[in-house]
Amino acid sequence: AQSVTQLDSQVPVFEEAPVELRCNYSSSVSVYLFWYVQYPNQGLQLLLKYLSGSTLVKGINGFEAEFNKSQTSFHLRKPSVHISDTAEYFCAVSENNDMRFGAGTRLTVKP
Amino acid sequence: NAGVMQNPRHLVRRRGQEARLRCSPMKGHSHVYWYRQLPEEGLKFMVYLQKENIIDESGMPKERFSAEFPKEGPSILRIQQVVRGDSAAYFCASSRTFEASTEAFFGQGTRLTVV
Numbered sequence: 001a002q003s004v005t006q007l008d009s010q011v012p013v014f015e016e017a018p019v020e021l022r023c024n025y026s027s028s029v030s031v032y033l034f035w036y037v038q039y040p041n042q043g044l045q046l047l048l049k050y051l052s053g054s055t056l057v058k059g060i061n062g063f064e065a066e067f068n069k070s071q072t073s074f075h076l077r078k079p080s081v082h083i084s085d086t087a088e089y090f091c092a093v094s095e096n097n098d099m100r101f102g103a104g105t106r107l108t109v110k111p
Numbered sequence: 112n113a114g115v116m117q118n119p120r121h122l123v124r125r126r127g128q129e130a131r132l133r134c135s136p137m138k139g140h141s142h143v144y145w146y147r148q149l150p151e152e153g154l155k156f157m158v159y160l161q162k163e164n165i166i167d168e169s170g171m172p173k174e175r176f177s178a179e180f181p182k183e184g185p186s187i188l189r190i191q192q193v194v195r196g197d198s199a200a201y202f203c204a205s206s207r208t209f210e211a212s213t214e215a216f217f218g219q220g221t222r223l224t225v226v
Contacts, residue, residue, distance in 0.1 A: 009153075
């Protein structure tokens with residue numbers, strides 16, 4: 001089965017700094033890739049997804065991610081973060097309708 | 112179209128009791144996933160079900176835990192004889208049939224506290 005590795009469990013950054021949250025996956029077939037965000041005491045919301053086509057995907061709240069097939073990566077980036085971006089971020093891979101998540105990266109934005 | 116509905120939102124059980132967590136998927140969705148999120152940890156896959164079938168339960172503890180998704184009604188995650196270590200947030204997600212590219216939609220979760 002497919003699997004997802006999020007390399008950083010916690011990422012602290014200062015407000016207005018750029019951020020990259022790393023995600024690598026393993027799969028034997030073509031997959032679909034997703035990033036979700038979880039704010040405190042809430043469920044997960046979709047940030048963006050890669051299905052096909054352009055490898056650079058833009059999502060909500062100024063986030064974007066780049067699919068790199070040769071490196072099996074799907075890193076999430078934002079050029080300038082806000083305090084309100086503080087949350088848990090989950091990378092996910094879907095293969096044959098079976099979705100698996102990484103362990104999550106806790107992004108903390110400090111003033 | 113209502114989203115994924117989980118109930119209850121909060122559940123308190125004494126050690127040894129049973130916990131039943133319900134998940135009603137979005138209309139038209141026949142795939143359901145259950146995940147557990149322990150305090151300060153990420154999401155852990157538990158089980159993947161389609162209507163009346165368990166597709167993958169590799170993330171489910173072998174004892175005390177069971178899940179079902181009947182033809183009619185919500186999906187149920189059942190934990191028998193709960194212990195303190197079962198305290199966690201349990202999330203359900205659903206997705207549509209025949210569209211592997213669709214995202215999963217999540218419920219708000221059920222927060223189980225075992226006292």
